[in-house]
Amino acid sequence: MKNSWKDSIYLQREELARILREPLAQLAGRCAPAWGDGEALEAILAENFSAIPHCSFLYCVGTDGVQMCNNVGQRGRAPGFLGRDRSQRPYMKEVVPAWGFLLSDAYIGQTEHRPSLTALQIVSRDSQSVGYLGANFDLRNLPVTSELYEEPGYWRQVKGDPAIRGAVFQQCRVESPMDGNIEQALSILEELLTQRGVFQCQIHFSSSQATIWTLDDPFRYRILDHEALNDPDICLIYPPRAYSPEAAIPQRDINRILQTMQALRLTDPTFYLRMASINIFNGMVSVTFSCDGSHYMSHVEFLLKDTTFWF
Structure with a gap:
């Protein structure tokens, strides 16, 4: 049976989730002891940035959706994002599954107005969820792993x-x-x-x-x-x-x-x-x-x- 465009999207997202879930879970574990200390979180994100494949930038947000540190990208710390409220962004309105990892639907980014998606990993300390590790991805930088779908032949x-x-x-x-x-x-x-x-x-x-x-x-x-x-x-x-x-x-x-x-x-x-x-x-x-x-x-x-x- 030929894949529809929706099938192709599902397969692509499934593969992205597979390669991102474990590295983000490990990085969230490293962030937990420093939770609440913005400078320490930025240092941890910068040290481990290369471990998250295809990532544009990383950040940490509290359960209220407000950033607890600045963005950290390939070039290091990007100032001006501490305290940014992300609670109304599309990915923050999605329900994070029970296993603690969410790969959001694609959306149009606010800064460069390009298709993007975000992965959220719950950060826990003392068995309590204290916030999220966020990873932003530009769709232009993501590999295409699924086959190009074929146009359906039905009416x-x-x-x-x-x-x-x-x-x-x-x-x-x-x-x-x-x-x-x-x-x-x-x-x-x-x-x-x-x-x-x-x-x-x-x-x-x-x-x-x-x-x-x-x-x-x-x-x-x-x-x-x-x-x-x-x-x-x-x-x-x-x-x-x-x-x-x-x-x-x-x-x-x-x-x-x-x-x-x-x-x-x-x-x-x-x-x-x-x-x-x-x-x-x-x-x-x-x-x-x-x-x-x-x-x-x-x-x-x-x-x-x-x-x-x-x-």
Whole structure:
């Protein structure tokens, strides 16, 4: 089973917790005898800073969330943080588990406004919790240990602007330049997708343009306006490329997908297709209608639905 983005986040956090829990617990134990002495705590944090991997800075806070010492980073003590109230920060509002270690959810830092997270380790003395050892981490400095998730292939619907949905019955499709030349425009796009190395295409029917990405230059998109989509010569500037064997959409299905999009554009004057996309490697098709609702689905599911389903 493929991991979702939430699964990937869970695995990443699980690995970070694994490598951080023991070093922070040991450092909290060293801080306990000096609790209440800010200078002594800073010296302990500075001496042991390198033992906490990927850390940006360390500090100690009381149970009320107020700092008992200054921040200590790679360059040593950072003045100006003694007495800082962290009680309202997101990580201080999370419940620390019974085992005394918390890896917070990510949040946007106050100083540099970058994604960060904080680990809290309870500090105990005489079997009583006296505060927390805090460790701050910049997400830019953390290793990525989980695999990049794959986009799911199940049907997803995303609602758009409520103002557009509310006025859908007051509008009617106005023929765009692409509508008047839609068969030729889609034939050109079919050639580009199946024979000329285009692997992703966004078709903007209402504004008569298409945005394409090619295997030869995948990091840059190109915009084909109505004039280009009306001129088969445009195909000459994209070199012939064999259809990728890694494509999730069979080459023979590209024509059927485009023909279905044409029908969704022209069949109904009120509910009509405004924009659509194809990615041959994801195997996905997306469609956005005049009601501003968007649908994402596998090409197989898309081809199983005819116009009666949509309208």
